[in-house]
Amino acid sequence: MSEERAEYLATASGSPPDRERLDLIRGILGEEATWSEPPPEVGDHLIAAIATAPTVRSSTSSRQRWPLAATAVLGAAAVVILVAGLLGVFSDPNRQMVTIEGTELEPGASGQAWIREADAGWWVRLEVEALPAAVEGTYYEGWVWNDDGEGVSIGTFHLRGGDEDVILWSGVDPADYPAIWVTLEDEDGDAAASERIVMWGRPDES
Amino acid sequence: MDRETLDRFRDGDESAVKTVYERFRGPVFAISLSVLHDHGLAADATQQTFIKAWQAATTYDPDRELAPWIYAIARRTAIDLYRKHSRSVSSEDVDSMALPPALDTIWEVFEVRAALDRLPEEERQVMKLSHFAGLTHVEIAEHMGIPVGTVKSRSHRAHQRLLDMLRHVGET
Numbered sequence: 310m311s312e313e314r315a316e317y318l319a320t321a322s323g324s325p326p327d328r329e330r331l332d333l334i335r336g337i338l339g340e341e342a343t344w345s346e347p348p349p350e351v352g353d354h355l356i357a358a359i360a361t362a363p364t365v366r367s368s369t370s371s372r373q374r375w376p377l378a379a380t381a382v383l384g385a386a387a388v389v390i391l392v393a394g395l396l397g398v399f400s401d402p403n404r405q406m407v408t409i410e411g412t413e414l415e416p417g418a419s420g421q422a423w424i425r426e427a428d429a430g431w432w433v434r435l436e437v438e439a440l441p442a443a444v445e446g447t448y449y450e451g452w453v454w455n456d457d458g459e460g461v462s463i464g465t466f467h468l469r470g471g472d473e474d475v476i477l478w479s480g481v482d483p484a485d486y487p488a489i490w491v492t493l494e495d496e497d498g499d500a501a502a503s504e505r506i507v508m509w510g511r512p513d514e515s
Numbered sequence: 516m517d518r519e520t521l522d523r524f525r526d527g528d529e530s531a532v533k534t535v536y537e538r539f540r541g542p543v544f545a546i547s548l549s550v551l552h553d554h555g556l557a558a559d560a561t562q563q564t565f566i567k568a569w570q571a572a573t574t575y576d577p578d579r580e581l582a583p584w585i586y587a588i589a590r591r592t593a594i595d596l597y598r599k600h601s602r603s604v605s606s607e608d609v610d611s612m613a614l615p616p617a618l619d620t621i622w623e624v625f626e627v628r629a630a631l632d633r634l635p636e637e638e639r640q641v642m643k644l645s646h647f648a649g650l651t652h653v654e655i656a657e658h659m660g661i662p663v664g665t666v667k668s669r670s671h672r673a674h675q676r677l678l679d680m681l682r683h684v685g686e687t
Contacts, residue, residue, distance in 0.1 A: 314678055316674075319645070319674045333684070334677075334681060336620075337627045338627065338646035339646050340549070341548070342546075343624060343627060346540075346541065348558050351544075351558050351562045355533075356533060359529055359532060469600070470596055
């Protein structure tokens, strides 16, 4: 019986009694989804998300948040950006949280950027709320920006899959590039940052 | 998966989460793709599934099987993403899109993929070339550069092993 069933599963020849069940398995074996692999970065992002997670589970909680430090109002490119300068830093010096706020383009958006140093760079996990999904043909791009006006891209996202967390990667030290920007970009091949800044934040410097 | 790993997973240990991810990433991605039919969304669903599993790991009982627990999270996550995406692409006939069409067999997809991941690589490759690529034994032999007899024996062993691991699949 076992031989007959295995033969049927392999070749669909014969008449085993559980033919319907074997046909179901055969059908699944022929599907693309059955054989597909998640992209390698999913595992990396998972580990980074866990490592930078603010919601530390009760049994492992060791974090300590610094108190509210300051707020600031900055002007940039004719856009006045209100910054709620909440800075939280874990007792672990490698973990840092920066509050990011929506600009006048997305005034309802809010969130945090969790930064954690890794072996060869920094993971930046964005938790954003009320930032709408980028419409087809556009995407969001994260940047770190220094005080000399130089920005470095840290990755892109679109949120069309929902309001899931976003994992980005910085190759430059956020201490040297303290401001975090999120811009809305067109899929036009232009690598430069657009002027459509939708979110902004930087750690308090006091 | 050994008990020590399951205990460490419940305690939120990062390396145990990684082990669980390596063990179940294939089945979770397979059902995510079955539901969502989009590789990017399926990748998002897979990542969210394991983050949720990690966040909820304190509720996991290591005396029980991990696979159904992970499956339940993955299924819910994929359905939620499907609904969100359905709403974002069209507001018409939302009710008919409230549930994805592939739900009746995704547990079987999860089980089949998990079983395939436990096959020796050379047997798994024969299965893939046979069932997914639709190659004959002769063609598989040419593709892999091995004798046809070896393909046949690997195919036979692989199907036997798979059936052993899938004893309960499809039973009601």
